[in-house]
Amino acid sequence: MIHYTDQERDLAQFINGTIVILEDGLDDSKAEQYAKEVLSQIVNYHPDMNPVNMKDGNILVQYNHPAYNVVLTEFTRQHMEVIKSKHLDALATDEVLITGLGQNKFDEFGMQALYGRAFMFMDAQNPNVVRLYRKNSSD
Numbered sequence: 001m002i003h004y005t006d007q008e009r010d011l012a013q014f015i016n017g018t019i020v021i022l023e024d025g026l027d028d029s030k031a032e033q034y035a036k037e038v039l040s041q042i043v044n045y046h047p048d049m050n051p052v053n054m055k056d057g058n059i060l061v062q063y064n065h066p067a068y069n070v071v072l073t074e075f076t077r078q079h080m081e082v083i084k085s086k087h088l089d090a091l092a093t094d095e096v097l098i099t100g101l102g103q104n105k106f107d108e109f110g111m112q113a114l115y116g117r118a119f120m121f122m123d124a125q126n127p128n129v130v131r132l133y134r135k136n137s138s139d
Helices: 028-043 073-078 080-090 108-125
Strands: 011-014 019-021 049-053 059-063 067-071 129-133
Touching: 011 028, 019 028, 028 067, 028 108, 028 129, 049 108, 059 108, 067 073, 067 108, 073 080, 073 108, 080 108
Parallel strands: none
Antiparallel strands: 011 019, 011 129, 019 067, 049 059, 059 067
């Protein structure tokens, strides 16, 4: 996400890799609180996702609030058979997603997006911010 934001935004990273883009000017404590509130808003209302193919080949999973997961296609290519066999485990209870293939039917792109979104659910269940990235920082 540092790359995708051109180091122009402050970011909070959760333990499972979910990234929240922070509002400007938040100190560390408020940044962590804000990031946790963003995840709560996603999972306690409706976890809409919008997966996007990025120019570098990765998939960016976006939500209806400023949180993201980056799915590294280099990794998913190596593990696609497991992802194919378990992708429906990434659906929330009684969730129905409509794709061009039908209800809860996914091509490989959709399976990878669900894989990425699963990390957001894990982070929301145990919201642990492990790092704050500050814009234009050398860290």
